Amino acid sequence: MFDLILRGGTVVNADGPARADVAIAAGKVAALMPPGEGAPARLEIRVDGLHLLPGLVDAHVHLREPGLTHKEDFASGSLAAAAGGVTTLLDMPTDEPWTAAAADLEAKIRSAQGRIHVDVGFQVALRRDLADVAALRRLDPVSFELFTADVPEPFLHATMDDVVQALRVMAPLDVLVGISPGDQSILAGETARGLDLPRDAAAFCRSRPPLAEAAGISRALLAASQTGARIHVRQTSSALGIRTWQRLRDIADASIETTPQCLLFATDAYDRFGASLKASPPLRDREDVANLREALRSGAIDIVATDHAPHSPAEKAAAYPAFADIPGGIPGVQTLLAAMLHLVDAGELRLQDVVRVCSVNPAARFGLAGRKGAIRPGHDADILVLDPGATTMVRHADQLSKAGYTPFDGLEISWRLRTVFLRGRAIFDGGGPVAAASGRVVTACAPFLSLPGR
Template identity: 70%
Template sequence: MFDLLLRGGNVVNAGGAARADVAIEGGRIAALLAPGESAVARDEIDVAGCDLLPGLVDAHVHLRDPGLTHKEDFQSGTRSAAVGGVTTLLDMPTDEPWTWNAGQLRDKMQLAAGRLHTDVGFQVVVRRDLAGLRELRELAPVSFELFTADVPEAFLHDTLDGMDRAMRALAPLDVLIGVSPGDESILAGETRRNAGRAGGVCEFQASRPPLAESAGIARAVLAAAATGARIHIRQTNSALGIATWRRLRDMADASIETTPQCLLFAKDSYERLGANLKASPPLREQEDLVAMREALRAGAIDIVATDHAPHSPAEKAASYANFADIPGGMPGVQTLLATMLHFVDQGDIALKDLVRMCSANPAARFGLGGRKGAIRPGHDADILILDPSKRTVVHNEDQLSRAGYTPFDGLDVPWRLLRVLLRGREIFGAGGVAEARGGAVVTAGPTSAHADR
């Protein structure tokens, strides 16, 4: 006897869609049955006419816990994610303190226990002196992060030599290396040239131009090719950056991500949303936005993540002498599904592509394949139930993040998320978010050689 049967749904995986009844037992998918096939379960849900998607895996999230919990914490961030259909969050290491050693990672894992509405995997930062790597590896974080610009010196890998040295140390550990592409020399040069002057949006853009992004991508791919390291390139959003990626990506075991905001907003959006859109990389020109949407349609983007990085409303609303001084980042986990459904509605992608970029690829790439990212026997029963006959409108007042807003306010998309299951248990439904916090800390297993393109 199964624990639960989902009857009559259209199961959507990265490879395509098919009608099937989904049998769940012990928190995992036990079988995909022919529609109407005889089976017995303790409970059944009629999902006739609904699309069933695997829970989304957001590979780039800042939950701000510990140390910055006035912005967000494990409970508020994962609650927001559950409402949006993100069942697994991969948390970045830039909290307070930055997570760079085994003791800090153990503390973070213990702090999260019992406070999660969704599953969470942790990412760690690599120090410039490469301290503590083997001890960290024993705890199986989902990635080791290299930052190339705009971070404290202890964590700055701003030369090709430094990146090569770090990758040579990490490659034998069989880990995924996240690289945030940039160029510290350009940032430093612009800062010197503008010393003493108030800087606006244009100055902020000039300090972090497409040239810096593309140079960071090139250095990362070349270093990975030379060392045999597996890399994942963080948020790209420029025509030059994506062109560089397309030229070089086959040289190494590499994948790349972008974000919904980089696919929906250009520089002129600052006029309307101002501080609420301030983040790094800065928004680009309209031609960059066009290039990014074309790359999305062409399958050149492996993963779409959110870079969920909330700040308190007071922090965003304060007055700053320079645009660059505004705290960078915006909320995103609650709206990842809605923004991706917008691209489906626009004809840029299909539902299976949404699953590929937001479930299957991040799960496989970050060591969660076989557990997350697909509705398939043996996988965790993390399932989204969507009604294609209804629509969803994104509103600021519905957001559960402590940021208290969304840059996508007013977005109207087809489909409505009816239920979210995490390992077969409902964490979101008609009654809202379940009070029970059944999320768990997940750790990395083997990662796939390449993202599914």
């Protein structure tokens, strides 16, 4: 006997929609059955006319714990994720202290237990001295993160030699290395030349130009090609960056992400939103946005992740000497689905494209294949019930992150998220959370798969 059957819905996987009844047992999808097929279950729920999507996997989230919990913590950030249909999130290591040693990761795992509302995988930082790598590897983090600009000195891999030496060590360990592309020399030069100029949003954009991103992407791909390391490129934001990626991507085992804000906002949004949209990389021109959307449609961009990085309202509202000094980062984990559905409404994507870039690809790339990212037998029954006959307005008032706002306030989509299931248990519905925190810490224990076309 099954525990639950969802009857009458349309299942949307990355290969397209199909009518099927979804049977669930022991927290897993047990079967996809023809509509109406008789089967015993302890509970049946009718989902006629509704779409069933696999829970989203947000591969780039800053939960701010430990050390920065006035901005966010495991409980608040994972609850926001559940409200937005993200059932697995992958937490970045840039907290206080940075997660760069086995003891740091073990402490994070202990602290998260019993407090997370969705499943969480942890990512760890690579120090330039590559300390504690072997001990970290034994804990199976979902990625090791390498930073090439704009970070504290112990974590700065500023040169090609730094990147190559790090990847040479990581390649035999059979892990995924996330690389945040940039060029510290360009950042330093632009900053020095701009000391006597206005220190506004335009100056911040000049200090981190598309050239720096493209240089970082090319360096990452060349280094991966030479070492055999498996890499994932973070946060592409520009036409030059994505063109560089398209020219070089076949030389290495690599994937790339962008963010909803890079797909929906251009630099003119700073005039309206100011500090609330300040993050790195900066917003780009409308031509860049158009190029990123085309790359997403064509499959050149593999993953959309939020870079959810909240700050307290007081921190964002304070006065700063320069735009660059404003704490960088915006909340996003609760609005990932809404932003992607906006692109569906606009005819830019199909529902199965959303599943591809927000569910199956991040699960496959970060070592969660076979467990996350699809509604298929054997996978965790992380399921979103989506109503195509109702609308949703994104509002500041509904945000559960400690940031208390969203740059997507006022965005209206022609869908409504009715229910969120985590391993077959309803955890959120239109009225709010319906279960206590039941998320688990997940580790990379499946192959880190190359993505289609690579």
